[in-house]
Amino acid sequence: MGVMIIGTGHTKFGRLNESLYDLIIAAGREALEDAKIEAKQIGGIFVGNYSGGGFNNQEHLAPWAIEINPELRFKPCTRIENACASGSAAIKAAKNAIEAGEMDFALVIGVEKMTTLDTKGVTKVLAMASYWPEEGAKGMTFPGLFAQFALGYKEKYKITDEKFRESLAKVSAKNHTNGKYNPLAQMGKELSCYDILNLPDEKNPIIAEPLRLYDCSLVSDGAAAVVLSKEEFAKDLKDELVEISALIHTTDYLPLSKRYNWEFTAGKKAVMQAYEKARITVEDVDFAEVHDCFTIAEILAYEALGFAKDGEGYKLLDEGLVYPDGKWPVNVSGGLKAKGHPVGATGVSMAVLATRQLLGKAIGIQLKDCEIGVTFNIGGSAASNYVLVLKRVC
């Protein structure tokens, strides 16, 4: 029994005037309208949110979602949290609810309102997604954790400083440039890797060696939503549909010290399981939206997804394979780097963008002849890993 995405909603990402509450309502209503079903048909609502407590003093956020429509009163609303993968976690919970027979239709909303805090505050709240006693409490930030990946990878594969710096800049340049075409992106501008490499230090300071400002994703507000449907009902509603062919979740140790810092070990496992479940190989993948919270993460995602062998992910940028006209376009939306990264929204945003891409209604760059899209969403320093395979079906 399959589950389909029959509706999508997506607010602008950025420093927004809308409150956490407004964002939920906006994305939820848009997805419901797009699904063309009545609110009362929704069996339950799943809210992906990382830290309403930390950013907005609002835990217990899920019940707010019934404000989307009076017909939703009494429907079960549940918050799911797995750091920056909370959005994918919410989709997973909704899919399970449908497959368990609890409901026929589910509304999933991913949301975060981060700009309520200053940079110091945001850094602290995000650090709570690390293993606090060993990492956050000792001053380790997320740029610091991903710098560990960057250093680990560079060392493991003996990449020169210059080449490595260039590769990271290429990821950043690609995603900034792609983001220019995404009307909902927080920022986007035509940039080459040379533009970035030539920025003076004060414009592109080191955040955590070797990661610089242009290697880091953004602090954002925003929400995204999808309506999921049991396959049999979806087919009556729409001619063109997007099926969830697989949604796999794997977990690795919370402390980075217990894992390799040169690969997404559990992410790789999730990808293998997802391809198997969806009965595809990497050759069938038409594009991917991946978790470039830092530029190094996108390179590790290439390897996890099988686009490159271990230690060769960075070469895809030289070969052009991950650009919009390449074999595996990655983050044509602009990615977390340019689209923005309201952390609880990100997994749902990826699903919305991939769905719209598959339906030929891309938000931003439209690729040609896409049938299968993959999203790769991680939480914390890749302790939580989600791989979603979406397929267009007629």
Added chain:
Amino acid sequence: MGVMIIGTGHTKFGRLNESLYDLIIAAGREALEDAKIEAKQIGGIFVGNYSGGGFNNQEHLAPWAIEINPELRFKPCTRIENACASGSAAIKAAKNAIEAGEMDFALVIGVEKMTTLDTKGVTKVLAMASYWPEEGAKGMTFPGLFAQFALGYKEKYKITDEKFRESLAKVSAKNHTNGKYNPLAQMGKELSCYDILNLPDEKNPIIAEPLRLYDCSLVSDGAAAVVLSKEEFAKDLKDELVEISALIHTTDYLPLSKRYNWEFTAGKKAVMQAYEKARITVEDVDFAEVHDCFTIAEILAYEALGFAKDGEGYKLLDEGLVYPDGKWPVNVSGGLKAKGHPVGATGVSMAVLATRQLLGKAIGIQLKDCEIGVTFNIGGSAASNYVLVLKRVC
């Protein structure tokens, strides 16, 4: 297809030396051992936790659970949050995962470590489970919100001050006394309602008129865990089993101002749906563990569960129906009042206690000839509502 509880674990509740991390491991290991299955058979772990961020600077807590056993590495771990009903929410997510065919066995852990903060800090973190802009931000606390219920109920049903005060004291006395027999309870002592009514103000001060100290549940650390199994496997493992006959979740508006303050409106709906799903009536219920976060909440729970008509719940205490030797013993564990209320653990704790009660292995008072037990767990000011019906099967 049914889902069974095949293992339980429960730490002591109270001001504990164990960390948040220790508690997860202790409860999880105990439940796994009790289930008599190997860790590798677990398909996924669901962690109910209200505010690891607020109390412990630890969001993204779920991945920690793989530390329970090395065989759990890579298994999907998910945190579920719905305020003080996070534990029930986690059971629900696990049940769905099994019924969806994602896994055959699931481990559910509810946990909270609250005594890291002082009373002021705890009050603030708990207030984040209210609708913050209208409630928490304006100084409304949870005692304050439940005082609204107390005042609303008393006024609606024109109960005299004296009678109402006595009824609340009877709930408190019953639960304190029951808690005396629960070796894992935070506090328990033989108390009569007259003992409580005769306490001087300094020993039983007003917290939020009309609620006094002895009407409020405790600030606690603790964890509880259950192993859930697909029916077909459970029957091979154990002779006596406890089946989840129903687990219903309903949501009401987050702001209390949008709801009646004299009943648990959405809770009532959950109960009706749960009885229907389990194909039972209230007459079939042998006992209940209910959410006495404040004494008034237990009285409202009696009415939601159908033990009394609207406005007559408080009379059950006079009639003796809710005492261990009554028709519907309620909170023989001591309830949140005496057992303790580590908020994310509470829903799972209720399930553990009810399961053990049904199996004749009660933690504390053992009732006779029980076949069906119900738990009623709410989040926030009853915006989130869960009703679990458990049945002993041979």
